[in-house]
Amino acid sequence: MRKLIRSGLIMGLLLAAPAQLWAKDIAVHAGRLIDGVSKAPRSNMTILIRDDRIISVTPGFTTPVGAEVVDLSRLTVLPGLIDCHVHLSFDLFTVKLPPQLQIVKRSSYDELLTAVESGRRTLMAGFTSVRDVAGYTPAMAALKNAVKSGGITGPRMWISGTPLGPTGGHSDLSNGFDAQVSKAEWRDAVIDGPDEAVKSVRQHHKGGADVIKITISGGTTTEGDNPHAQLMSDAEIQAVVDTAHVLGMKVAAHVQARGAIGRAAALGVDTIEHGTFADAADYNEMKAKGAWFVPTPLVAKFKADVARSRPEMFSASAASKLLSIDPLLENLGRAHKAGVKIAFGTDAGVVPHGQNAQGFALLVRSGLTPMEAIQTATASAAEAIGAAEDIGTIQPGRYADLVATANDPLADITELERIKFVMKGGSVVRANIAPQP
Numbered sequence: 001m002r003k004l005i006r007s008g009l010i011m012g013l014l015l016a017a018p019a020q021l022w023a024k025d026i027a028v029h030a031g032r033l034i035d036g037v038s039k040a041p042r043s044n045m046t047i048l049i050r051d052d053r054i055i056s057v058t059p060g061f062t063t064p065v066g067a068e069v070v071d072l073s074r075l076t077v078l079p080g081l082i083d084c085h086v087h088l089s090f091d092l093f094t095v096k097l098p099p100q101l102q103i104v105k106r107s108s109y110d111e112l113l114t115a116v117e118s119g120r121r122t123l124m125a126g127f128t129s130v131r132d133v134a135g136y137t138p139a140m141a142a143l144k145n146a147v148k149s150g151g152i153t154g155p156r157m158w159i160s161g162t163p164l165g166p167t168g169g170h171s172d173l174s175n176g177f178d179a180q181v182s183k184a185e186w187r188d189a190v191i192d193g194p195d196e197a198v199k200s201v202r203q204h205h206k207g208g209a210d211v212i213k214i215t216i217s218g219g220t221t222t223e224g225d226n227p228h229a230q231l232m233s234d235a236e237i238q239a240v241v242d243t244a245h246v247l248g249m250k251v252a253a254h255v256q257a258r259g260a261i262g263r264a265a266a267l268g269v270d271t272i273e274h275g276t277f278a279d280a281a282d283y284n285e286m287k288a289k290g291a292w293f294v295p296t297p298l299v300a301k302f303k304a305d306v307a308r309s310r311p312e313m314f315s316a317s318a319a320s321k322l323l324s325i326d327p328l329l330e331n332l333g334r335a336h337k338a339g340v341k342i343a344f345g346t347d348a349g350v351v352p353h354g355q356n357a358q359g360f361a362l363l364v365r366s367g368l369t370p371m372e373a374i375q376t377a378t379a380s381a382a383e384a385i386g387a388a389e390d391i392g393t394i395q396p397g398r399y400a401d402l403v404a405t406a407n408d409p410l411a412d413i414t415e416l417e418r419i420k421f422v423m424k425g426g427s428v429v430r431a432n433i434a435p436q437p
């Protein structure tokens with residue numbers, strides 16, 4: 001039976017192949033082009049696309065014989081945006097349950113269905129690639145594969161699967177519950193000692209994870225863990241980093257604690273997530289090691305809003321600390337001034353999916369220029385993920401992942417919150433373009 005299905009699949013592929021060969025090239029006429037790497041935009045450019053990749057980017061509006069034109073001559077065209085820190089399977093806003101109740105009341109099936117819808121909303125908002133840094137590994141791998149094969153509409157995905165951390169740490173989902181309340185997937189998340197770290201990283205690799213997420217310090221809203229302490233030992237972090245790197249995987253570390261941030265960078269962690277309480281010494285260490293900073297100012301803004309309007313969503317002690325984001329933005333500005341490399345992340349899930357682009361205005365508020373803010377979610381994000389050959393810029397060889405805005409996002413960065421056009425791999429997934437007069 002399986003053989004029959006497989007030969008049926010092969011037949012289908014053979015039948016589909018000629019259509020692929022005959023697919024028309026696409027010439028996108030971009031009125032203004034921000035390509036993700038150049039310091040300044042260029043006007044009146046043609047992006048030529050064959051199948052799912054960009055083959056040339058040339059001045060003027062040209063139309064090679066037989067090519068189909070996509071007229072964006074009145075719009076600003078940018079690379080498809082990338083969010084390096086999302087949680088597609090979690091949604092604090094459409095699922096009307098406090099986080100702790102979500103953990104026990106929702107199954108992996110519920111989470112997967114949430115992830116499908118979150119992914120669709122994220123893509124429609126112009127984010128053609130995401131790095132998902134928490135989710136049941138088999139479910140997130142299934143979604144990544146379904147998107148890749150075209151069966152589900154969503155962004156390209158790099159997934160961590162279940163985050164790893166110590167007993168009682170930020171990713172120990174049993175925190176705060178009766179010890180008899182347990183799920184097998186919660187146990188996957190707990191590593192104590194280098195041996196367990198090595199085994200768990202290997203299991204994640206086998207299960208389809210692309211990146212390893214660890215939780216070195218506690219969080220600001222989870223129960224019983226301390227955001228100001230390094231809760232994983234150096235030996236545990238080193239074991240994760242060494243094993244992941246051998247397997248070609250990067251390591252993303254949730255780490256808020258001053259001192260632990262620099263330590264994580266020194267031990268070879270590739271991306272520092274949140275980095276809330278970093279100081280100058282942490283930034284120096286990150287810069288010296290070339291570690292990426294994925295700050296998540298938007299989640300801080302949403303937490304402040306939620307702490308005011310729905311305080312029951314957080315513990316009272318957490319809610320009182322979350323009210324202002326100004327210190328966080330000032331600290332982020334210091335990281336930028338110190339020359340730390342910044343990649344875009346939102347913590348979507350704790351922020352409404354599809355509103356990711358609101359993070360750009362906060363980056364600008366913290367001191368980045370609009371062009372620098374855009375580059376955090378294009379060329380820089382692609383490099384931080386390790387996918388710069390495929391995504392993040394409008395250059396020959398990259399996937400034809402494009403978005404467009406009606407007005408200039410360099411003049412008003414919030415234009416990115418109103419994306420008019422989205423193309424992923426040469427296919428138009430959204431086009432709200434006014435008809436040409």
Ligand SMILES: [Zn+2]
Binds near residue numbers: 085087133347
């Ligand atoms: Zn997160």
